[in-house]
Amino acid sequence: MTATAVIDSPDARALMRSVGVPLHFGPVDRRLFGMLHEPASGGDARERVLLCPPFGQEAVRLHRFFRVLAERLSRQGALVLRFDYFGTGDSEGSDADGDYGGWMADVDAAQAVLQERGPVVPVLWAGAGLGATIAMSAAARVAAPPARLVVWEPVIDGRAYLASLRERHVETLEASYSLWDPSWRRALTRRPDAFTAEAVGFAVPVPLREAIHAIEPDGVGRDLPCDIDVVADPENAPVRAWAARLGGRVRQVTPLANDFEWTAEELRGAALVPTAALKTLLSLCAT
Amino acid sequence: MKPGELGVRFGPSRRLAGVLTPAHGAQQPVGCVLFNAGVVHRIGPHRINVQTARALSRQGIATLRMDLSGIGDSAPAQSTLEPRAQALADLQAGMSRLHEVSGVDRFVVVGICSAAEHAYALALEDARVRGILMFDGFAFPTPLTRPICRFRRLLRLRVATLPRRVTQAIMDGDAGDAASLSTVLVHPAPSRDEFRAALDQLVDRGVAVNIMYSGSVLERHSYSWQLHHAFRGARFLDDVDYAYLPALDHTLVTKAAQREFVERTVDWAVRTARRNGTTAPLASASA
Structure with a gap:
């Protein structure tokens, strides 16, 4: 099999520009999957946008959101790359291979794809959840950092995030099985080591867990080489306080009500692509 | 080096998206199609389709995991087909694409939840389907x-x-009393008589049928041998794989459930492949 998909008709080219062309990139032993959305007009890109997905079930839940966001940005003249970190989505590897440092390198590899393509126009990174945190960590280390970052509900307190994942894991088990097991909740309360190795369907290997555990508000975004826009729920006081402490690098903090469950297994009437979130991210990602 | 996966666009105007996983080693005479469970994109609930595809690859079975029209990364259909007919057309396009790349012309189709209903309908319509696995598909309470x-x-x-x-x-x-366990689609479920006749027809055709129920559908399927009680004396019962698996849940949240699902699926698919004759020659795979 060859490494790239064949595009062989004008209609197909037009469609691909809108809905994305699948591609594989990265080192041979760390092949990553991505979807590249070219400017729908067929002209040169006005900007380049890299979308960094969140972790685990959150990435599954937000897949459609990121696809629609990418399509809309492409219609506004952007070159957009969505991708999966190693061991996630359609990328090579298993979820047991997940590691924070490797995912930072994956952001760098994805950035290289964008840099290889299109004219020299600003590159913006947008990340959600843990993806926002990974993007901030990577931006401080890569040779060619983005011109700007958009971070939506970044994880700034790793311990709190891991605790929320444990809680959500047990809630998911209780919702999913017809016969819930009371020992699940007892273990959640009484045994700190229970439900730490996996979270809502995805493995959380020890190195990844330790890396997330080490995420603290004072460390996140400390060495940012670019300006950031923060998107957070009005009631997310920790993130708002963190953004205030970052000071001048933060262009603005945009309130966005968190009105859907990021780890939901089923929609249960919720919108697959929340309109307010789409409008907010679109406006912040467009230059 | 083992052959890598390949993201593809295919179908009318290449509107459909999928990822091909080639067989590793000697190729079996059947390929496998995996697709959406509800609105989850082609990776499947908790990436189960990715895990299954790679496990099948190690056993010589090439797979395509794909998005139906309007789901995941596939564009909405431009046809006027009703949803079930469109889904079947999409799956047939997927089988044709997998045939072009791998050379196989017989297929097993794995369906979870709503996908099980599509797999069932596809098998009745397309003689290329040599096996269907229905996980939490139609249920028949006694x-x-x-x-x-x-x-x-x-x-x-x-x-x-x-x-x-x-x-x-x-x-x-x-x-x-509705027999469908899907909360996503509203296609009428077959009556008992229709299901019995359909399963008899499929097994007479030599189609391998695997029916599995999880521990999430207790109201509709609550004990081993329920299928035998619901269809007492039916001819197909001697020829289908059937299991009630209360340790598994509907979306396979735990890693243990995922492992068991993959093992059972691979075992069944390999047995089905062996029933379908000699190993197919490796195709000169190019996308």
Whole structure:
């Protein structure tokens, strides 16, 4: 099999520009999957946008959101790359291979794809959840950092995030099985080591867990080489306080009500692509 | 080096998206198609389609995991087909694409939840389908189903919350008679007679049928041998794989459930491949 998909008709080219062309990139032993959305007009890109997905079930839940966001940005003249970190989505590897440092390198590899393509126009990174945190960590280390970052509900307190994942894991088990097991909740309360190795369907290997555990508000975004826009729920006081402490690098903090469950297994009437979130991210990602 | 996966666009105007996983080593004479469970994109719930595809690859079975029209990364269809017919057309396009790349012309189709209903309909319509796996597809309660469901729920009650939980356990058992376990699609489920006739037809054609029920559908399927009670004396019962798996849940949240699902699926698919003759020559794979 060859490494790239064949595009062989004008209609197909037009469609691909809108809905994305699948591609594989990265080192041979760390092949990553991505979807590249070219400017729908067929002209040169006005900007380049890299979308960094969140972790685990959150990435599954937000897949459609990121696809629609990418399509809309492409219609506004952007070159957009969505991708999966190693061991996630359609990328090579298993979820047991997940590691924070490797995912930072994956952001760098994805950035290289964008840099290889299109004219020299600003590159913006947008990340959600843990993806926002990974993007901030990577931006401080890569040779060619983005011109700007958009971070939506970044994880700034790793311990709190891991605790929320444990809680959500047990809630998911209780919702999913017809016969819930009371020992699940007892273990959640009484045994700190229970439900730490996996979270809502995805493995959380020890190195990844330790890396997330080490995420603290004072460390996140400390060495940012670019300006950031923060998107957070009005009631997310920790993130708002963190953004205030970052000071001048933060262009603005945009309130966005968190009105859907990021780890939901089923929609249960919720919108697959929340309109307010789409409008907010679109406006912040467009230059 | 093992052959890598390949993201592809295919179908009319290349509107459909998927990822091909080539067979590793000697190729089996059947390929496998995996697709969406509800609105989850092609990776499947908790990436189960990715895990399954790679495990099948190691056993010589090439796979395509794909998005149906309008789901995941596939563009909406431009045809006027009703949803079921469109889904079948998409799956047929997927089988044709997998044939072009791998050379196989016989297929097994794995369906979870709503996908099980599509797999069933596809097998009845397309002779290339040599096996279908239906996980939490159509269910057929017997007079014992609800009493057993209620009894098993009562066994789980804690004394302190007994009155409320007794009521809940009893109420939860009254979930209606619809045979479809899917909450996503509204296609009419087959009657018992229709299902019996269809399964007889499929096994007569030599189609390998695997029917599995998880521990998330207790109201509709609550004990081993329920299928045999629901279709007492039916001819197809001797020829299908059937299992009630209460340790698994509907979306395979735990890693243990994922492992068991993959193992069972691979075992069944390999047995099906062996029933379908000699190993196919490796195709000169190019996308």
